[in-house]
Amino acid sequence: MGIKQGRLDVHHHIIPPAFVEEMRRRGLSTVAGARLPDWTPADSLAVMDANGIQTAITSLSAPGVYFGDRDAAVGLARQCNEFAADMERRAPGRFGSFAVLPMPFADLAAREACHALDVLKADGVVLLGSTDGVFLGDPSLDELMAELDRRGATVFVHPNMHATSEQLGLGAPGFLLEFLCDTTRAAVNLILTGTLERYPRIRWILAHAGGFLPYVAWRISLANALPEYARQAPQGVLEYIKRFYFDTALSPSPYALGALRELVAPTHILFGSDFPFAPAPVTAMCCATLDRTDMLDAAGKYGVARGNGLMLFPRHAVAGEQVRATPLYQGDTLRTMGRRLGARVVGKVAERMRNR
Numbered sequence: 001m002g003i004k005q006g007r008l009d010v011h012h013h014i015i016p017p018a019f020v021e022e023m024r025r026r027g028l029s030t031v032a033g034a035r036l037p038d039w040t041p042a043d044s045l046a047v048m049d050a051n052g053i054q055t056a057i058t059s060l061s062a063p064g065v066y067f068g069d070r071d072a073a074v075g076l077a078r079q080c081n082e083f084a085a086d087m088e089r090r091a092p093g094r095f096g097s098f099a100v101l102p103m104p105f106a107d108l109a110a111r112e113a114c115h116a117l118d119v120l121k122a123d124g125v126v127l128l129g130s131t132d133g134v135f136l137g138d139p140s141l142d143e144l145m146a147e148l149d150r151r152g153a154t155v156f157v158h159p160n161m162h163a164t165s166e167q168l169g170l171g172a173p174g175f176l177l178e179f180l181c182d183t184t185r186a187a188v189n190l191i192l193t194g195t196l197e198r199y200p201r202i203r204w205i206l207a208h209a210g211g212f213l214p215y216v217a218w219r220i221s222l223a224n225a226l227p228e229y230a231r232q233a234p235q236g237v238l239e240y241i242k243r244f245y246f247d248t249a250l251s252p253s254p255y256a257l258g259a260l261r262e263l264v265a266p267t268h269i270l271f272g273s274d275f276p277f278a279p280a281p282v283t284a285m286c287c288a289t290l291d292r293t294d295m296l297d298a299a300g301k302y303g304v305a306r307g308n309g310l311m312l313f314p315r316h317a318v319a320g321e322q323v324r325a326t327p328l329y330q331g332d333t334l335r336t337m338g339r340r341l342g343a344r345v346v347g348k349v350a351e352r353m354r355n356r
Contacts, residue, residue, distance in 0.1 A: 007287070008309035008316060009048070010156065011207055011249040011272025012056035014087070014097075015039040018079040019060065022067065031062050032161050033173025037276040041087050045094060047280045051287045053273065054306070055316045057096040058084050059126035061277060062160040062179075065100055066131060073102035077112050085120040096316060098126035098156045104134035106143040113147060123313050124154030124203075129186030130162045137189035142198075149199035152328045154312060156205045159183045175277070183211035188220055191240045194232035200329045203312065204244050205270060209251035214259035217241050243329070245312070247272030248304060250282075252289040257296065266300055267308045267326070 015037065023029065029036055048056055060080050066073040077100050084097035099116030101109035116122040125148070127136060134140060136157065148155060162185070165178035172178075183206055190196050190204070206213065213220075221237040223229040233240055242264050248256070249272030260269050271290070273283045290296075296304060310317050311326040 006052035006054045007271050007305045008313065009053045009056040009273050009275075010205060010270045010309055011158075011247045011274050012044065012053075012058050013039075013061045013275065013277060014041075014044075014058045014080070014084055015276070016060075016080045016083040018076055018083070019065070022065075022072075022076055026067055031277070032159075032175040032179055034175050034277055037279070039276045041091070043276060045091065047273075047275050047283055048094065050280070051273070051284055052305075054318075055094055055096060056273070056275075057098060057123050057156075057313065057316075058087065059098040059156055059158065060100040061158060062128055064128050064131055064160065065102055066104070070102065070105060070108065073105075074108055074112065077102045078115075081112070081116050081120055081122065084122070093316075093318070096123040096313060098122065098124050098154075100126055101144070103127060103131040104138070104141065106141045106145075109141075110144045110147040113144065113153070117151060117153065123315075124156060126156045126158055128158055128160035129182035130160050133163055135162075135189045136186040137191075137193040137195045139193070145195060145199045145202065149201045152201045152203070154203040154205065156207070157183060157186060158207045159186075159211070180208060180211035183207055184213050184216070187211070187213050187241075187244065191220075191233050191237055192223060192229050196240045196243065197233060197235070203326075203328075205312075206244050206246050207272065208247070208249050208274075209256040209260060210244060210246045213241065213244075214246070214256070214263045217263055242268070244268065245270055245308075248286070248290065249274035250278055250286065252286045252293065254293060254295050257293060261295060266303055267311060269304050270309050270312075271305050 023036060044056060065076040065080065081099045088095040088097060099113065099120065099122040101112050103109050113125050116125065129136060159179035159182035161174045161178060162182055165174060165181060187206055187210060217238060223233070224236050245268045246260055246264065247270045273286065275283050278286070290301065290304065310323045314323040314325045317323045
């Protein structure tokens with residue numbers, strides 16, 4: 001089946017030969033309990049053609065490129081990013097890329113981000129929710145955040161396995177449940193450490209419908225009543241949550257879509273396949289589920305499949321296609337300044353109640 005003018009996939013993985021070799025050299029054959037798939041660029045094109053995916057913005061999945069050696073991580077990141085750029089050159093119009101960075105080293109990551117964005121023309125960067133125990137939002141990453149904010153970069157957040165998840169001793173493979181914990185922890189940490197407030201021009205895409213974040217959003221917003229967090233998130237927790245974008249990878253169900261539909265603007269829901277970790281039959285099932293859903297009307301389905309992604313990545317529009325690019329966040333408005341004042345008042349009241 002040939003491609004239909006269609007989907008823009010923001011969650012589509014590559015498995016470059018250099019990464020496969022590094023995993024093999026270290027005796028690793030699984031990622032979060034899932035076998036590392038056999039994969040080639042031709043496999044991606046085949047599943048894209050079969051499911052009406054016009055363009056896939058590729059990324060490296062967990063565990064990233066750091067295996068305990070900083071210099072090796074730098075070299076592996078560059079090899080993977082050049083591989084992704086070469087894929088795009090060989091199949092014009094079919095691929096973009098989120099560049100992988102040598103995390104959790106902010107200086108080295110910022111340097112690779114500059115090269116990938118300026119020289120390789122990547123669409124953005126992929127960051128794991130945590131790397132070597134360091135979650136996004138950690139102050140040690142501020143140098144990288146400042147560089148990404150200066151550029152108005154788009155960051156795709158993919159989960160990783162944190163040590164606390166690996167030590168639980170549960171029988172379920174990590175990708176079933178613990179991956180979602182990593183994404184949720186990272187998103188909440190980005191808010192409560194003030195990272196989203198200090199670096200407002202970064203656009204964040206959360207994998208797998210944001211993990212548990214949509215379901216627990218109201219509960220997390222109770223942090224507004226705690227002065228130490230109200231200062232870090234002065235516009236209110238829900239305001240920051242609503243800035244995130246959420247992909248549908250392995251999350252096309254009415255339960256996930258219902259939560260997202262209630263929580264964020266329709267334009268903040270993007271299509272994701274998770275191929276090849278989600279194998280071809282699962283990708284087809286997820287696409288069919290989205291096509292049939294009654295949680296979205298026709299305009300909403302088009303937005304998820306293509307339109308919303310093009311607003312973030314207008315360079316992937318085809319000739320003659322009209323796209324309204326999403327503007328970068330420009331700072332406080334009267335409305336958000338009101339939220340700041342309200343958060344301060346609530347915080348003072350809560351502090352008085354707590355100290356009685």
